[in-house]
Structure formats: structure tokens, C-alpha cells
Amino acid sequence: MESVASSSSPPNHHHPQRPRTRFKPTQPFADRIVRALHHDLRLLHRRESTFFILGATGNVYTVALCATLSCTCPDRTTPCKHILFVFLRVLGLPLDDTCLRRRTLRPCQVSRLLGLPTLPESLAGVSVRQRFHQLFFNQGSSASSSRTRPRDVEIEEGRSCPVCLEEMGREERVVACGTCRNPIHEECLMKWKRSSGRRSAYCVICRQGGGISIGRWNKTST
Incomplete structure (x- = not known):
């Protein structure tokens, strides 16, 4: 007659997987996401890791997607609504993407983000973008050349x-x-x-x- 010990199944040493906790944003972070999604923000120009954003009040802000996220707007919170605008409406990231909650990015994350195409619906109008290029790049290059000219x-x-x-x-x-x-x-x-x-x-x-x-x-x- 077989013993009870020999007929019993081996003990299971695997711990049951814990359910994955869902990210719950704080209220200020959720408010910035709402503003990034619904405020009248438009992309004026994209150059490598730099994004020029036309703000809701007509100001132009510069967002840099690099190891340390940055924006030239007065809001010192990172990510601000302009950075979130780039993530959500320019690059089309989903709301559960971990990059939305980070202040710094790993090189692999930067490479992934910069490889994403620009969503056409995030762009400012053609005439607005042309005017921006005339004012920002043409005058900037001429002013730079005049400053560097020896006197x-x-x-x-x-x-x-x-x-x-x-x-x-x-x-x-x-x-x-x-x-x-x-x-x-x-x-x-x-x-x-x-x-x-x-x-x-x-x-x-x-x-x-x-x-x-x-x-x-x-x-x-x-």
C-alpha cells in the first residue's frame, strides 16, 4: 500500500502573481493632461529633439526631448502641459505610456520617441508655420551672422x-x-x-x- 506522502503531489513553490497595480495620477498631473489634450496648442516646427510649440496665448515655447526633459514655459513642473502635448498629440503616445510620468528619459526611450512620426493634426496652419520660419530662422540667422562679423x-x-x-x-x-x-x-x-x-x-x-x-x-x- 502506497503511503500518503508518496501519492501526494509535490509542493508548489511558485508564488501567485500579484495583480498589476494601475497608475493613478495625482490631480495636478491629471489637470495638466487635460490641458495638453484640450488647450489650443499647435506644433510650429520640429527639428531633431527640439519642438517649437505655439501656446494658447500666442507665445512660442521650446520643448526638448532628451535625457532631461525641458520646456521654456514659466511652469517649472516637469512634465508641463507643453511636454505632455508633444507626447500625446504630436507623437501620439497612449495615456498609459510610462514616458508621460518621467522627468528624465533613458537613451532607449529618447530614441523611440524621436523615431515616431509627427501627427498631422497637431501642426499649426501653413501660413502660421511659414510666418514662424520667416521670423525665427531668417532673422535669427542674419542676426547671428552680423554678431559674429568682426569689427x-x-x-x-x-x-x-x-x-x-x-x-x-x-x-x-x-x-x-x-x-x-x-x-x-x-x-x-x-x-x-x-x-x-x-x-x-x-x-x-x-x-x-x-x-x-x-x-x-x-x-x-x-
């Missing part, structure tokens, strides 16, 4: 730098204030800004910031 700073012989008090040599790199036109060694200006913790290029002499124009200009003597 001459007229410096009197024996003129000293207001920071290091050394005479400015003929082959040295100098910059000049766009307001008072006083020249200064480029390296001295950078050191002065770093030591003073100044992010803006304020003039050492006249202290003007709004109208200052500082560039890499060659020295000439008069």
Missing part, C-alpha cells in the same frame, strides 16, 4: 585696460562696451565677471547692461 575697436596708443591696468597690445583680443565704447581685455572681462558672480555682461566702467554689446573684435590704433 574694429578704435583704441588710442597707450590705452590701458581698466581691470589689469596694463597697456593693450596690438595683437591682444579686446572687447568694447556698446554704450560707452570703452575697450577692455577680453580675458580680463571674463575674469571680472567670474569673480563678481555676474551672469550678464555689464560694463566695468559705465555699469550699463541693457545696451551693452560685447564681441570679439580686433584692435586697431588711431
